[in-house]
Amino acid sequence: MRKLRVTLLGLMLPALSWSCRESIQKEVSQPNIIFIMSDDHAFKAISAYEGGINNTPNIDRIADEGVLFTHGYVNNSICAPSRAAMLTGKHSFANGKVDNVHPFDWNQNNIAKELQRAGYETALIGKIHLNGLPQGFSYSNVLVGQGQYYNPDFIENGNPKRYHGYCTTITTNIAMDWLKSGRKKDKPFFLMYHQKAPHRSWMPEPKYMGMFDDQHFELPKNFYDNYDGRVAAKHHEMGIYEHMDLAYDLKMLDEKQEIPSHYRKHAQRNYNRMDSTQRAQWDAYYAPLIKEFKEKNLKGKALAEWKYDRYMKDYLSTIQSVDDGVGELLDYLDAEGLAENTIIVYTSDQGFYLGEHGWFDKRFMYEESFRTPILMKYPKEIKSHTIENKLVQNIDFAPTFLDYANIDIPKDMQGESFRSLLNGSDHKWRNSIYYTYYEYPGEHSVERHHGIRTERYKLIHFYYDSDTWEMYDMENDPEEMHNLYGNPSYVRIQENLHMKLDSLREKYGDSDRLDQHYIDRYLSSKQYKRRVKIREKMLTKK
Numbered sequence: 373m374r375k376l377r378v379t380l381l382g383l384m385l386p387a388l389s390w391s392c393r394e395s396i397q398k399e400v401s402q403p404n405i406i407f408i409m410s411d412d413h414a415f416k417a418i419s420a421y422e423g424g425i426n427n428t429p430n431i432d433r434i435a436d437e438g439v440l441f442t443h444g445y446v447n448n449s450i451c452a453p454s455r456a457a458m459l460t461g462k463h464s465f466a467n468g469k470v471d472n473v474h475p476f477d478w479n480q481n482n483i484a485k486e487l488q489r490a491g492y493e494t495a496l497i498g499k500i501h502l503n504g505l506p507q508g509f510s511y512s513n514v515l516v517g518q519g520q521y522y523n524p525d526f527i528e529n530g531n532p533k534r535y536h537g538y539c540t541t542i543t544t545n546i547a548m549d550w551l552k553s554g555r556k557k558d559k560p561f562f563l564m565y566h567q568k569a570p571h572r573s574w575m576p577e578p579k580y581m582g583m584f585d586d587q588h589f590e591l592p593k594n595f596y597d598n599y600d601g602r603v604a605a606k607h608h609e610m611g612i613y614e615h616m617d618l619a620y621d622l623k624m625l626d627e628k629q630e631i632p633s634h635y636r637k638h639a640q641r642n643y644n645r646m647d648s649t650q651r652a653q654w655d656a657y658y659a660p661l662i663k664e665f666k667e668k669n670l671k672g673k674a675l676a677e678w679k680y681d682r683y684m685k686d687y688l689s690t691i692q693s694v695d696d697g698v699g700e701l702l703d704y705l706d707a708e709g710l711a712e713n714t715i716i717v718y719t720s721d722q723g724f725y726l727g728e729h730g731w732f733d734k735r736f737m738y739e740e741s742f743r744t745p746i747l748m749k750y751p752k753e754i755k756s757h758t759i760e761n762k763l764v765q766n767i768d769f770a771p772t773f774l775d776y777a778n779i780d781i782p783k784d785m786q787g788e789s790f791r792s793l794l795n796g797s798d799h800k801w802r803n804s805i806y807y808t809y810y811e812y813p814g815e816h817s818v819e820r821h822h823g824i825r826t827e828r829y830k831l832i833h834f835y836y837d838s839d840t841w842e843m844y845d846m847e848n849d850p851e852e853m854h855n856l857y858g859n860p861s862y863v864r865i866q867e868n869l870h871m872k873l874d875s876l877r878e879k880y881g882d883s884d885r886l887d888q889h890y891i892d893r894y895l896s897s898k899q900y901k902r903r904v905k906i907r908e909k910m911l912t913k914k
Contacts, residue, residue: 400621402490402560402777403750404714406701407769409458409564410694411451411499411571412734413720415444415745425589425726426688429681430699431747434718436572438749439758439794445825446766449722449734449809450740451518451571452476454500454766457482458721459502464808465886469502471811473899476502481782483770484508487562490779493555498543498566506532511554513546515539519568521575522645536647538577540569540690544697551704562645562773567697569690570724572732573621575642576689578650581657583692584685591680594851597729601855602842604834609627610725610733612683615641615678621732622682623658624665631666655690680727687726700862715750715776717769726744728851737832740851742825750776754794762801763827764790786880803827808875810890812836814903820891822882831857831869836891843869 416423419886420432420440440878447457448464459482464470468477484494485508495511505527506512513528523745524539525532526546547565555561576583599605609615618624619633625643633639646654661682670678698718705711723741725731734741746764748754766874767787774781775789787849792798808822823832830852831844843857843866877883894900 388482401713402492403752404560404710405487405492405562405773405777406714406716407458407490407562407564407773408698408701408716408718409455410567410569410691410718410720412722412724413570413691413694413745414724414726414740415720415743416726416740417688417724418747419746420747425684426584428695430695430702431718433702434698434716434747434749435757435758437751437756438716438747438754439760441746441748441760443761443763443827444719444744444746444765445742445763445805445807446722446744447806448810449736450809450811451721453810454721455500455502458766458769461787462807463767463780463786463880463882464810465882465890466784466786466880467914470681470808470890471894472501473812473814473894474810476504478502478504478507480785482508483563483773484562486770486774486779486782487777490777491559492562492777493559493560493561495547495550495555496564496566497547497550498564499568499571500564500566511550515568518571520645521568521573522642522650523647524568538693538742539614540577540693540697544614544700547697548700548704551701557575560777565697565701565796567694569694570687573639573642574683574686574690575623576686576806577693578653578657580689581653583689587685589681589684591677592727592729594853595676595680595727595730597853599729603838603840604819604821604842605729605736605738607817607819608731609738609815610731612679612727612730612732615816616679616683616732617677622679624662625658625684626662626666631662656752664859676730684726685730686701712751715773716748718747719766719769720744721766733816735809735811735816737809737821737823737825737830739846739850741805753791756786758794760790760794762790762793763803763805763825764793765805804872804876806873806880807884808882810894814900820887822873822877822887824869824876826869826872829865829869831866831873833873833889 413433415421416427418431419427420435446454448454452472453464454469456476460467488494488508494509496506496509496514501516513526516525519539521539523536525534617633617635618631619639621637622784624631625639705714722734723742723743724734728740768790771781771785771787771789772791775791793801804824804826806824810820812818812820819834820835820836821832828847830846832842834840841857842855
């Protein structure tokens, strides 16, 4: 039930002018909330995190005027399940969206429904990657599935529509139009403004093609990882050298089809979406690169390092357009006098590998994909340049927004509001978080696993196909290269982590029975059987 605030002054002084009463109303009103999310944005690719590889001045402004979370994490490092967790405030096994295969149940409660019932104007714009018509929103305009970088298809309030242009800019324009003229301005608003970028296949906007061509990217220290002591990691199919596609991922789509590719049809489909002007801009940049790549005829380590460098250039270029959109939104809020009473969060649906362990993509509980950027500002309560080091998770967003809006948090939400953490009143914040991953057998071949992370240690159980455990000391081994599980020197720590893991599984309602249920459901799905056929064809071609 919504908590009501009554302004005594407003009741006692009916003779006040309308402008004065409006000012009082604004002073005590619920905050506006803008939840900005990109897709696969590694925290190292935000300059506020001092990654040193790119510059994101507009995203950084959120932290400069608010708080930077250094230990923000997801519950399940894959697109749709992470988004479902953010909407519901629940872990995957509780909201039912454990993988990208099975549908999401929009009939269940979510943060937008709660805010809408409390009088908020609500909008969802951009990528959501959850099937069905979004519920809880007075306006929705969402990408179809993963979306396309050029001339994307959207569904506006249930009606299909194709836009001409670049997806990131289009998403920003739709969001800005709603803020300026699409909402009722006498109500607080909740806007979920979600970008596709920098999701695979990293197709830059024309103005940013070549932006990083003069920059040399150093290989991560563990780029040539041999995965000693980590059985599940050896089975991956997400290596930059082995699995990153030259045509689809790295844009080496040559007319003569001399460059090998497993995903040439997908790459061609992306290219064909462009109009003649867009293709001309694309060819002006990529055609010389294709020619140069053929002439070099790279092999072995030289090819691996070329692929890494090309990947980084395209990936980071797509982020610049995201940063532009954030700047446009922040400028609008400042100009309209809305910034003071608006909560703004920037995050990603998960982290992403930028060559660590030789990888791209996400899924593993290892830090680069498990950890996600979180930056937040709310001038009324959060001091500028704040650094927060406690463990927060994506299931915490929904209860936190409700807390700031002074709305009771539903008891079935499993996340916790971090409002008290930021204002210094919570001295008993959690010291451990729980993680799950389910989509296996599947794309990138990352085994099912769950685990726990404390402020210093991490325990992971890979339970299908293998039955193996891994443990890491994140203070002494932040790159997670040395599996300590079974090490006699860590027996007591290992036992303690096992107890904490069992305790969290019990607290949240997870179990081996649920694990088996989701294995059975996945293996019987049409989508899984279709993937098996596609994979068999690819292996045959090899």
